[in-house]
Amino acid sequence: MNCVNLILALHNHQPVGNFHWVFEEVCSRAYEPFLKIMERYPDVRLVLHYSGGLLEWIKTHRPGVFEGIHSMVRKGQVELLGGGFYEPILVMLPKRDRLGQIRSYTRWLNTHLDAEAKGIWLAERVWEQSLVSSLREAGVEYTVVDDSHFRHAGLEEKDLDGYFLTEDEGEILKIFPGSERLRYCIPFEHPEKTIEYLRQFAQQRDNALLVYADDGEKFGSWPKTYKHVYEDGWLEQFLETLRRNKDWIRTTTFREAVEKLPSRGRVYLPDASYREMMEWALPSRGLMEYEEVSRAIANQPWGPVARQFLKGGTWRNFRVKYPEAHQMYARMLEVSQKVAEIPPVPSLEKLIPPSPPLEKGGRGDAQKELYQAQCNDSYWHGVFGGLYLPHLRSAIYQHLLLAESLCDSSTGVHVEVRDFDLDTREEFKLTNPLLNAYFKPDRGGHLYELDYKPRGLNLLNTLSRREEAYHKKILEAKPQTHVRDVKSIHDIIPQVEEELKQRLHYDGYLKEGLIDHLLPPQAALEDCLQGKLPQLGDSLTAPYQCRFEERPDGVSLKLYRHCTIQGERDSLSIRKQVDLDGLTPSLNIAYSLANIxxxxxxxxxxVEFNLSMSAGKAEGRYYLLDDEDRVGHLAISGSFSQKKKVFLVDEHLGLRVSLGWDKEAELWLMPLMTVSQSESGFEKVYQGSTVLPLWRLSMRPGDRWELRIKGGVEELAP
Incomplete structure (x- = not known):
């Protein structure tokens, strides 16, 4: 029988900012037991990729596991892949950061594991052809993507073995197709299914090469897989099956393949990722329609051919689907530019690429913080939490603010005016040594980012409630009478609590700060909870005019608009002024409304504020009203009359956020809770707390009404 070469490539990753206990659990259930079994099969060659942040953690907290990896590398059983140090989507980065991330991780692997990484793991297999020249400039010789990339280019499954050559600007990169069929077989199907699939290629030609490339967490960390892979013995059965067929199945590595095998030819690939990722990138309604089309063609005789050319969206579209992800991306670019402007350390100026280390101090420390903030998970959402997990987003902002603090030597208070969020319109940034406050005049004059610099916190790091395609599964869910066998993470049908159906409400605007509402008197708290607040005017998201003043002791931002009320233009004038001084972490806000x-x-x-604290119901997170009245945790909902002040206390963070006003108000408090899908099912996630004080107005023509609000951050006594 003809021989077949098989590359087994596993990618292991944990997001920057994930909980320590998650690292521990996944290491114990997946990474460590996998390596222990593989050590007993030294004749089975492997390719492993660990994201840099994960390897740093393993080196510090699981030195035995780290040494096991090192030993397998030294013995030649394992090839290690490089990549972006902290697992960024490379097409998301400025070129300077692409090169920096790859080169610094290549050097780290060589220094700590004696590994010479010639290839990279492409995060989430997000491919654009222009990557080729950047990868080659970084010293990369080869990478692996999904075979769906190749099928979209018109290749047939039978042709997808071996590796291909691709080119950009005259630079040539070797690129391997990873088999989707193998991704679904391993480790979910019986080992013989994999052998049967390999045999099909052996019958076509000698020395065919197939690639399995997927997440290492499938081997013990994903739901039900620890029992399946280890306790039920799937992994050892699979390895024994390979041994029994070693006369015609040879395990190999990417490096050995490019050294010994010729390429299959030239290819140019469309922008793509793995199939599921491109589906998730579609707008929610578009994804529902995509799923209907997929089902419609599934049973047609021409279905397989049509399916080959049916693709979803592009990864970049997540920044359209989720404006919060775009805001984080734009903030990252702002900080990246600042880091790039730091002069290099003179003693390192003569280091030659492709593998300079991260510099110590100055730019090097800032680069490390920036690179961690470029970790991909928080910028998108699919079957896992990703963007929906507040602690991951918080980590991104924390590293961005730390990087920025290493760049910024300015003191005092000042205003920056430019297009921060890349929409061709100007935003305003008020900053002093303690706070950054970003304002969006063309979106209701909202405050969309509020950074407390001493803690690296964006206090407006919230996520709005929006429709997801998978919410249909919640509404249509029926009680399960039995638990199905594991096939794939994508096929797991999660249990659905009845309460989740009651939580499926969506917001018609981004949940930010300084949001002006003009409500009918009968509007109720329940309307807000359900995302159905009726508006009398257009103050919510309509553009405000804006100008600013700088003084020696502070800055003022002045926003104003003539509002339409119930269809009548120029009915109400709203002016709001925000003052920031040079010394305190507080904003003073003055409103003036006039009936014109x-x-x-x-x-x-x-005036609505949505504040992101570390948790909703956890111990030590609670509201105080008027200094002393403790009314409950930060996930309560309720209406409180005649209130002039509220504190959001977070003992875990060691601070409290205060909001006070000079006229008694009816105060609405409610949690901002999303319903999202995760690897283990559907879950409610606390995204922040909504604070909405309300004042009843009866204004005759010519009447004027004024209000003062003060918001600030206070450190708690230890």
Missing amino acids: SKKEIVCNFG
Whole structure:
């Protein structure tokens, strides 16, 4: 029989900012037991990739596991792949950061594991052809993507073995197709299924090469897989099956393959990722339609051919689907530019690429913080939590703010005016040594980022409630009478709590700060909880005019708009002024409303703030009203009359956020809770706390009404 070469490549990764206990659990259930079994099969060659942040953690907290990896590398059983140090989506980065991430990780692997990484793991297999020249400049010789990339280019499954050559700007990269069929077989199907698939290629030609490339967490960490892979013995059965067929199945590595085998030819690939990722990148309604089309063609005789050319969206579209991800991305670019402007350390200026280490101090420390903030997980959402997990987003902002602090030597208070969020419109950034406050005049004059610099916290790091395609599964869910066998993480049908169906409410605007509401008097707290607040005017998201003043002791931002009320233009004038001084972590806000119509205006005027604390119901997170009245945890909902102040206390963070106003208000408090899908099912996630004080207004023509609000951050006594 003809011989077949098989590359077994596993990618292991944990997001920057993930909990320590998650690292511990996944290491114990997946990474460590996998390596222990593989050590007993030294004749089975492997390719392993660990994201840099994970390897740093393993080196510090599991030195035995780290030494096991090192030993397998020294013995030649394992090839280690490089990549972006902290697992960024490379197409998301400026070129300077692509090169820096790859080169620094290549050097780290060589220094700590004696590994010479010639190839990289491409994070989430997000491919754009222009990557080729960047990868080659970084010293990369080869990478692996999914075979779906190749099928979209018109290749047939039978042709997808071996590796191909691709080119950009005259630079040539070797690129391997990873088999989707093998991804679904290993470790979910019986080992003989994999052998049967390999035999099909052996019958076509001698020395065919197949690649299995997927997540290492499938081997013990994903739901039900620890029992399946280890306790039920799947992994050892698979390895024994390979041994029994070693006369015609040879395990190999990427490096050995490019040294010994010729390429299959030239290929140019469309922008793509793995199939599921491109589906998730579609807008929610678009994804529902995509799923309907997929089902419609599934049983057609021409279905397989049509399926080959049916693809979803592009990874970049996550920044459209989730504006919060785009804001984080734009913030990352702002900090990246600042890091790039730091002069290099003179003693390192003469280091020659491709593998300079990260410099110590100055730019090097700032680069490390920036690179951690470029970790991909928080910038998208699919079957796992990703963007929906507040602690991951918080880590991104923390590293961005730390990087920025290493770049910024300015003191005092000042204003920056430019297009921070890349929409061709100007935003305003008020900053002093303790706070950054970003304002969006063309979106209701909202405050969309509020950074408390001493703690590296964005206090407006929230996520709005929005429809997801998988919410249909919640609404259509029926009780399960039995648990199905494991096939794939994508096929697991999660249990659905009835309460989740009651939580499926969506917001019509981004949940930020300084949001102006003009509500009918009958509007109720329940309307807000359900995302159905009726608006009398257009103050919510309509553009405000804006100008600023700088003084020696502070800065002022002045926003104003003539609002339409119930269809009548120029009915109400709203002016709001935000003052920031040079010394304190607080904002002083002054409102002036004037009835410029010829009719009486009766409404509830409200100013909404959505604040992201570390948790909702956990111990040590609670509200205080008017200094002393403790009314409950940060995930309560309720209406409180005649209140002038609220504190959001977070003992875990060691601080409290205060909001106070000079006129008694009806105060609405409610949690911002999303419903999202994770690897283990559907879950409610606390994204922040909504604080909405309301004032009843009855304004005759010519009347004016004024209000002062003060918001700030206070450190708690230890």
